[in-house]
Amino acid sequence: VASKLNSSGLLRTQGLIGGKWSDAYDGKTIKVYNPATGESIADVACMGGRETNDAISAAYTAYRSWSKTTAAERSKFLRKWYDLLMAHKEELAQLITLEQGKTLKESIGEINYGAGFIEFSAEEAKRIYGDIIPAPLSDRRLFVLKQVVRSYIVEEDQPTDLKGDTEVIWAKVFNFWSQIQRFIPEDMNVIQEVTMLGPHLWTQPVGVVGAITPWNFPLAMITRKVGPALACGCTVVIKPSELTPLTALAAAELSIQAGIPAGVVNVVMGNAPEIGDSLLASPQVRKITFTGSTAVGKKLMAGSAETVKKVSLELGGNAPCIVFDDADLDVAVKGTLAAKFRNSGQTCVCANRIIVQDGIYEKFANALRDAVLNMKVGDGFSEDVAQGPLINEAAVQKVESLIHDATSKGAKVILGGKRHSLGFTFYEPTVISDVNIDMRISREEVFGPVAPLLRFKTEEDAIRIANDTNAGLGSYVFTNSIQRSWRVAEALEYGLVGVNEGVISTEVAPFGGFKQSGLGREGSKYGMDEYLEIKYVCMGNM
Numbered sequence: 152v153a154s155k156l157n158s159s160g161l162l163r164t165q166g167l168i169g170g171k172w173s174d175a176y177d178g179k180t181i182k183v184y185n186p187a188t189g190e191s192i193a194d195v196a197c198m199g200g201r202e203t204n205d206a207i208s209a210a211y212t213a214y215r216s217w218s219k220t221t222a223a224e225r226s227k228f229l230r231k232w233y234d235l236l237m238a239h240k241e242e243l244a245q246l247i248t249l250e251q252g253k254t255l256k257e258s259i260g261e262i263n264y265g266a267g268f269i270e271f272s273a274e275e276a277k278r279i280y281g282d283i284i285p286a287p288l289s290d291r292r293l294f295v296l297k298q299v300v301r302s303y304i305v306e307e308d309q310p311t312d313l314k315g316d317t318e319v320i321w322a323k324v325f326n327f328w329s330q331i332q333r334f335i336p337e338d339m340n341v342i343q344e345v346t347m348l349g350p351h352l353w354t355q356p357v358g359v360v361g362a363i364t365p366w367n368f369p370l371a372m373i374t375r376k377v378g379p380a381l382a383c384g385c386t387v388v389i390k391p392s393e394l395t396p397l398t399a400l401a402a403a404e405l406s407i408q409a410g411i412p413a414g415v416v417n418v419v420m421g422n423a424p425e426i427g428d429s430l431l432a433s434p435q436v437r438k439i440t441f442t443g444s445t446a447v448g449k450k451l452m453a454g455s456a457e458t459v460k461k462v463s464l465e466l467g468g469n470a471p472c473i474v475f476d477d478a479d480l481d482v483a484v485k486g487t488l489a490a491k492f493r494n495s496g497q498t499c500v501c502a503n504r505i506i507v508q509d510g511i512y513e514k515f516a517n518a519l520r521d522a523v524l525n526m527k528v529g530d531g532f533s534e535d536v537a538q539g540p541l542i543n544e545a546a547v548q549k550v551e552s553l554i555h556d557a558t559s560k561g562a563k564v565i566l567g568g569k570r571h572s573l574g575f576t577f578y579e580p581t582v583i584s585d586v587n588i589d590m591r592i593s594r595e596e597v598f599g600p601v602a603p604l605l606r607f608k609t610e611e612d613a614i615r616i617a618n619d620t621n622a623g624l625g626s627y628v629f630t631n632s633i634q635r636s637w638r639v640a641e642a643l644e645y646g647l648v649g650v651n652e653g654v655i656s657t658e659v660a661p662f663g664g665f666k667q668s669g670l671g672r673e674g675s676k677y678g679m680d681e682y683l684e685i686k687y688v689c690m691g692n693m
């Protein structure tokens with residue numbers, strides 16, 4: 152697989168700084184492993200603070216021109232990038248399976264999902280509208296600007312070379328301002344002030360963005376940050392997980408092939424704390440966007456305070472999956488299976504606590520066990536495999552310790568509960584029953600293929616148990632009652648609620664958490680605002 156990838160030019164092992172592939176300055180490398188075989192796949196540059204500072208400088212320089220392109224121009228670049236990601240779907244999917252372990256089918260799914268953020272951003276770039284607010288005083292006009300195109304307003308007097316729709320709209324705004332400036336006293340002349348700004352930046356993307364991403368979705372966690380960032384006119388320094396840098400580097404290579412200018416997309420990896428500290432310390436980095444553990448997210452948030460960076464965090468979850476007596480058993484089992492076991496249980500929206508009502512508990516437990524029994528475990532490249540390995544030994548040990556804690560407090564293993572005979576980091580898909588809220592497995596994110604079943608009696612009980620956590624990302628409800636589904640969906644303190652559905656993530660809907668699961672939203676029109684400043688312009692004495 153690696154040699155095939157090599158010939159496609161997508162197997163990159165250096166960092167990307169200002170459009171140039173670069174080794175670590177001290178020549179250091181780190182190894183990337185295939186978790187299914189334990190074999191080393193590649194040695195990638197192990198970078199630190201110096202390389203990061205250069206990547207920030209490159210991003211800052213590129214920002215000067217990128218932020219001044221029109222939305223239509225940025226849209227075309229993103230569209231091209233999307234097309235290339237899709238054209239290389241097979242190779243990228245192989246790369247994900249190789250370094251992350253998920254099944255090839257899931258990897259293909261991730262490319263579709265991940266590339267979708269680039270496509271959506273290409274489209275949404277053109278729809279970053281402002282507002283006109285009815286003024287409380289009759290001599291005023293109130294405007295909200297989210298995205299401003301420099302072009303002729305700053306650098307030329309008149310809009311003589313109008314090209315696309317955006318320019319036409321801005322020409323109208325320009326003309327409108329030109330008309331009304333006659334009525335504005337000289338010292339309040341907005342147009343004059345704007346003109347005086349000359350060639351300086353006059354845009355409202357937040358600026359250079361530091362994007363730090365985890366290993367569980369090596370492509371999608373990057374694209375859902377970089378897509379909207381670029382669409383809004385920001386430039387980025389990406390720090391992918393050291394466990395899965397190859398997919399990130401391949402995506403970056405395709406961004407170059409798409410013609411996205413040098414310095415708009417930069418990638419550094421290696422010493423995570425050092426790279427993180429450089430991003431945090433730089434006043435040029437105006438935003439940190441992060442997906443990963445709650446502990447690291449808190450550090451990044453604290454570190455952003457010094458320069459008051461905008462922060463988006465997508466942190467750990469503790470997703471409840473509530474199955475009511477009135478649920479359709481097949482739908483509930485199928486939904487739970489998908490919500491729990493995809494990516495071997497290694498997603499932040501994976502069902503962490505399966506909370507089942509008394510009347511359906513035994514039937515559901517048996518049906519879930521039978522369904523899980525049919526899941527084939529193996530190398531993600533093999534046919535018919537439903538579950539690959541866990542990412543590393545530490546992940547397996549965490550699962551083992553949670554199961555040990557639960558069983559020592561009375562939980563029963565009804566399927567699995569041990570390492571798989573395939574060795575390495577393979578773990579048997581597991582179902583455990585008689586779990587209660589005092590066990591660690593109910594309070595911590597499992598991030599592995601273990602379905603813990605808890606029992607409840609009333610709807611109030613279910614909601615109380617579900618909300619009894621600091622996390623608030625994904626949640627699932629299975630019921631055939633419309634009234635109940637609304638009641639429960641509204642009562643859940645979660646950013647995402649799947650009703651009779653176990654897989655709900657899509658680029659067109661907002662993804663993000665309540666409470667300590669994070670800040671901000673990714674995807675959808677809401678995800679765009681994370682990369683924009685909002686400017687209010689009040690024109691008085693009209």
Ligand code: ADP
Pocket residue numbers: 363364365366390391392393423424425426427428442443444445447448450
């Ligand atoms: P996970 O358990 O999912 O690996 P982490 O929060 O440890 O979660 O990792 C998510 C991302 O954060 C990875 O890219 C990792 O290298 C990075 N990271 C870890 N520690 C730091 C840090 N101190 N500063 C910046 N990034 C970090």
